[in-house]
Amino acid sequence: MDIEPIAYFRSPLKEKFGIPRQSGVVPELAGRIEFTPAYRDKEALRGLEGFDYIWVIWGFSENVHGSPAPADKTAFKATVRPPRLGGNRRVGVFASRSSFRPNSLGLSSMKVTGILSTADGPVIEVSGGDLMDGTPVYDVKPYIPAYDSHPSARGGFTDIEQWKPLEVSFSGDADAQLEKVFGKGSEKEKKTIAALVAQDPRPHYQDDPDKVYGMAYGPCQVRFRVNGDKAEITGIES
Numbered sequence: 001m002d003i004e005p006i007a008y009f010r011s012p013l014k015e016k017f018g019i020p021r022q023s024g025v026v027p028e029l030a031g032r033i034e035f036t037p038a039y040r041d042k043e044a045l046r047g048l049e050g051f052d053y054i055w056v057i058w059g060f061s062e063n064v065h066g067s068p069a070p071a072d073k074t075a076f077k078a079t080v081r082p083p084r085l086g087g088n089r090r091v092g093v094f095a096s097r098s099s100f101r102p103n104s105l106g107l108s109s110m111k112v113t114g115i116l117s118t119a120d121g122p123v124i125e126v127s128g129g130d131l132m133d134g135t136p137v138y139d140v141k142p143y144i145p146a147y148d149s150h151p152s153a154r155g156g157f158t159d160i161e162q163w164k165p166l167e168v169s170f171s172g173d174a175d176a177q178l179e180k181v182f183g184k185g186s187e188k189e190k191k192t193i194a195a196l197v198a199q200d201p202r203p204h205y206q207d208d209p210d211k212v213y214g215m216a217y218g219p220c221q222v223r224f225r226v227n228g229d230k231a232e233i234t235g236i237e238s
Helices: 172-182 187-198
Strands: 007-010 030-035 053-059 105-118 121-127 136-142 167-170 213-217 220-227 230-237
Touching: 053 121, 167 172, 167 187, 172 187, 172 220, 172 230, 187 213, 187 220, 187 230
Parallel strands: 167 230
Antiparallel strands: 007 030, 007 136, 030 121, 053 105, 053 136, 105 121, 213 220, 220 230
């Protein structure tokens, strides 16, 4: 089966580092779904305004060393190391949400914050996405609470290994630089950056309190370091 992108995702996250590991964990993070010319028909979105959430099917387009097509059985990787398990314990690829999959397809639930009509066709504004800027989108479907929500369902290893966000602070320099980059009234950007860093995007085999990490966000590079369960944003460079 041949599939082609119907849209592309737009996000302030221009690199893989810093992207939330699951959709919904950073509800402050805004994004847009912009359709390709063949699908810029507002009729295709008729009725979507009645739904609060959507499912987005998309591609792990930046996984240049991802798993091969299923036809290549000799190279198929049956197990992966989820970050939730510290990156050193293996589970089956189909018991995980790893980005390295036989067909490199992702599935995310996002909140619809607006549906716009623009000169380039309809645009869906969303929040809580976990996609990098430029990610190809292959389908959009409405989220239906009566069928898609199962609050009492078991969550496998995620029930046992709880994820604790980092406590984030900004240095005085970082606060001043944030306002210089985004202007006055930059509280929204500050809250979003703090929420992204709180998810601890570091590889879990790294635990050097003196190491400074860089995360691309919109027009800036966010510098931070982590010591134990605390993260300090040390600088924001234009």
